[in-house]
Amino acid sequence: MASGKRGNGTGKAQEETGAERKGVKELAQRACEVMAGLGVGYGDVRVREDRHESIAVKNGRPEQVTADRSAGFGVRVLVDGAWGFFASHRLEHEAVEAVVGEAVEIARASARLRGEAVHLAPVAPARAQYETPTAKDPFAVPLEEKLALLTGASRAMKGPNLKLAEAFSAAYEMRQFFESTEGARIEQRIVQTGGGIAATAIGGGDLEVRSYPNSFRGNFATGGWEYVEAMNLAGEAPRVAEEAEALLAAPPCPEGKRTILLDGGQLALQVHESCGHPVELDRVLGMELSYAGDSFLTTEKLGTFRYGSEQVTIAADATVPGGLGTFGFDDEGVPAQRTPIVEAGIFVGYLTSRETAPAIGRTSSGAMRASGWNRIPLIRMTNVNLLAGQAGRLEDLVADTDDGLLMMTNRSWSIDQKRLNFQFGVEMCREIRGGRLGQMYKNANYTGLTPEFWASCDAVCGPEAWRLWGTPNCGKGEPGQTARVGHGVSPARFRGVRVGVKA
């Protein structure tokens, strides 16, 4: 059932929301009545509104501020064991019949080229409300206040070669009412907030970026503006600028096979690309083959395949407070849950849906999410977390390393369509000699094959270094969808990794 807490909107807003809510529920109910009348095998409707605010500050002044609002409803039906989906921006009762009719017509066309009929894993129809907590609703915080924080941070980044001193924030609100012909009725409000800074130094035909707390516009979580305030962006800004300048003068990372330590931001993306995506069961079953690809983690490997060393335990957990992939129910009405993925190095679980879970004899892991009212839910990562080990803090792991490289903050990522061969670039790299950080390198990267790489993991830092990272730009599906997902990690060490690939 529902978890999380009710929000803190103003009285006026609640009053308006009350009227809107009633209309939304009536529309959803009407859609289910029409679906039942047309004799669909299964049907669901999501009435959804998304708000998004994006702020970008460049060189001390606002570069771009946008406020997006998107609302509509999508109807998904199973007819003759085949899927159809149609969605409309027309949030009107008069549109419901036509939209359901289009979904049914599409499903009938699917049935012409159907394989085995779709059978959905059972789920108890939930009637619930869920809301993520916020201390400071990011949409209620005055824009002037948000701009002041970001311009302050931007202005605190200075340097002779610093061409871009950028600060960002973004806030997302998703309100959704889900109703199914099985009787589920679920109302959710999820608020996500994030931000960060980036210093770009350019000179001598080179460009170096240093970011905080993460690259590509920062870090993100479910929560409110308090999350951005706690980042101390202005306080970190001088260091970030200095490091960008220092990188410009640093030598490139030498080529070789080395011990590497990955910081949290980089390790989060490593988990995302080399574990999160290959355990999506729709990929494994070929449903994404022509676009993002499939997976090396085929079903016969479940329960036996050695994915990594004994240090490696990974779980997908949609219930972690604050995770960017945290929610109450997925977009099929399945409750958020924790799913073991890798246990002491052995591959044990997938991210699944009601359609795909029966292929491995299980029920849905509750991972189906749509990026908006106009898209179908797909299997998406929740918070795919590398569990903490026993290697203490990052400083302790550095001290425990005789000869290695510390790779920090992602700059570039690429991986093959079965998720085996990867290559990641990082913003900054530091030599480790005798347990101490030394020489800085720029343009560092590392490459490998997923199972070999995770098998080489010999230490994971402890709970004191474990934190959540948000990936707000996870792409999948056709038409394209962008999901916001989370990864909890603490830094880790890998042996014998190829580094310094050059063009």
Added chain:
Amino acid sequence: MRPAERESRLLETAERLVRTSPADETEVLLAEGRAMLTRFSANRIHQNVGAEEAWAVVRVVAGKRVGVATASSLRAEALDAAREAALAIARASEPSADWPGLPEPQPAKAVDAWDGATADASADRRADLAGAIIASARAKRCEAAGAVRTDDGALVVVNSRGVAAAGSQTQATVHAVATREDGAGYAEGTAVRIGDVDAGAIGRRAALKAVRSRRPRALEPGRYDVVLEPAAVAEWLEYLAWMAFSGKALEEGRSPLAGRMGEKVTGEAVTIWDNGLDRRTIPQAFDYEGMPKRRLALIEDGVAKAVATNYAVARRLGKRRSTGHALPATSAGECLPMHLFLKGGRSSARRLVAEMKRGLLVTRFHYTNILDPMKTVLTGMTRDGTFLVEDGEIASPVRNLRYTENVLEALGRMDGASRRLVLVRGPYVVPTVRIRGVQFTGTTEF
């Protein structure tokens, strides 16, 4: 709904919003349409979706302070709310000293980019196309995965300086990956008119490649001459556009062309231009500020000639006019060329392979990303049909390889290109090319 009727309704809606705006300047972009997509895998349709969508982008300027807000509805209250939200942003923001104002109207040439049969294509029609691909795959004992997509949309841009541009576009796009055992092959097709897409032939091409790419052998990484098919060429162009051809990247010093305009930046065989008016692409008459599209030479005979701009970037770069490459006002990137062409040569795809002593034939790339934007260094994998060529013949399929390469330099080593240019999703219009010594830095297990 027919295009003229829809465009005039959208124009009226946008003009009302501009006319009644209290802001110093107002720009309204309205888009409306239907996007339908049928997806198949393992020879069956497994996802089948459609949506009717509307998108409004309102940009207002108050005392040189700019605000942008969007809505997904064309209803008056939603549009008024978006304008109000944009105004609130502008008022809370700071004046932009170099704000040049919204652009003045410029005459745009009409393009033929709309087709009734594509706009009206039913789920059954898309299933027919999927079925044709699957039948082609089955004939070669392959399984097919892919998608059939049809889009119909109208776009209008109106601003308070008198811009009032309207246009409609349809597009039909098909792509397929055929697989048989450990072999995979890819083919695609895209056109304004669904009748111009031959799904059966696309299925046959993909299936033929799948059959030929079975039992790939492992190949050591290293430098290989390559023949890149159009989908692979287009992927490099896409990333070059991001890194090099945006006026904003040039202005910020992030472009590898910064400070090198008029200089030779790659080989003489390389000529790249953008042209939204060309019938060979998916034409578009104007950009997202309503400025006319025209041919823009980006690299000519290896020499950097120009970058793409919107109006504000053009003025900041000291130009009088936009090149007609504005992105919607919601985009921080501001401008990008989106109808790229690469000049062809005098050869054919077949001859490029036949003349190669030893090298690789690459169908397409996967998961390309930027390692070093200033040096245009990309990395990515090959996918769905990679072959070793020896003495002008395909000797064997090979396992996929990772490349890490400076692509502007690599294009400079192009020693042959097909005369025929092919329209690839994006849209890009490109030849098959042969390049000497592309660096492959890793391999995978399939």
